[in-house]
Amino acid sequence: MSKLSLEVLRRCVFPCTISEDPDVILGASFGEDVALTRVGDDILVSHMDPIVGAIGNIGWLAVHVRLCPREA
Numbered sequence: 001m002s003k004l005s006l007e008v009l010r011r012c013v014f015p016c017t018i019s020e021d022p023d024v025i026l027g028a029s030f031g032e033d034v035a036l037t038r039v040g041d042d043i044l045v046s047h048m049d050p051i052v053g054a055i056g057n058i059g060w061l062a063v064h065v066r067l068c069p070r071e072a
Contacts, residue, residue, distance in 0.1 A: 006030050 004013065009030055017028040025036035025043065035046045 014028060019027050023038040025038060026032070027035055033048050037044045037046070
């Protein structure tokens with residue numbers, strides 16, 4: 001298992017995630033693991049760092065990937 005290609009994201013994922021909501025400042029896009037949403041006078045920042053292809057030691061990986069992020 002691996003991350004989805006840009007082609008697959010454009011064809012299968014992005015059409016389902018396009019938001020016309022003006023409160024969505026930054027939504028789904030290729031290579032982005034963050035979203036920005038306006039909530040009243042504040043901005044909600046959401047972040048996700050998926051671990052793909054890992055079955056064994058998933059707990060260890062989740063902690064260490066989170067604590068030791070790679071610089072892109």
